[in-house]
Amino acid sequence: MSQVALETMQEILHERLGIDKDKVTLDASLEDLGIDSLMQIELLFDFEDKYKVKIPDLTEKPTTIGELIAIIEPFIPKS
Numbered sequence: 001m002s003q004v005a006l007e008t009m010q011e012i013l014h015e016r017l018g019i020d021k022d023k024v025t026l027d028a029s030l031e032d033l034g035i036d037s038l039m040q041i042e043l044l045f046d047f048e049d050k051y052k053v054k055i056p057d058l059t060e061k062p063t064t065i066g067e068l069i070a071i072i073e074p075f076i077p078k079s
Contacts, residue, residue, distance in 0.1 A: 005069045005076055012046045026066035033065075040068065047072050 010021040019033055030040070040062070044055045053075045062068040 002073060002076070005073045006065075008047065008050065008076075009043070009065060009069060012043060012050075016042070016046075024065055026064065026069070028065045030063060030065065030068065037061075043068070044072065047076070051076050053077065 006024070006026065010024040013019040013024050013033065013035075014021050017034060017039075023033065030036075035043070040058060044058070047053070048055055055072060055075045058071065060067070060071060062071060
């Protein structure tokens with residue numbers, strides 16, 4: 001899992017929800033962080049905007065930050 005994807009997720013959640021970046025770890029529960037299914041969709045849009053890509057709609061129900069990043073990461077351009 002790329003550090004870039006995790007750092008991007010940390011930045012977005014800090015900006016959007018004021019979540020301390022240290023709490024946004026791969027094992028962190030989406031529910032514990034207050035991220036519901038609507039916020040997951042908004043996060044996908046944020047990643048799409050940032051990286052100028054199209055991420056398909058979620059077909060899986062991620063429960064952790066790591067699972068959500070695993071869905072998003074294949075669409076992030078490699079540097």
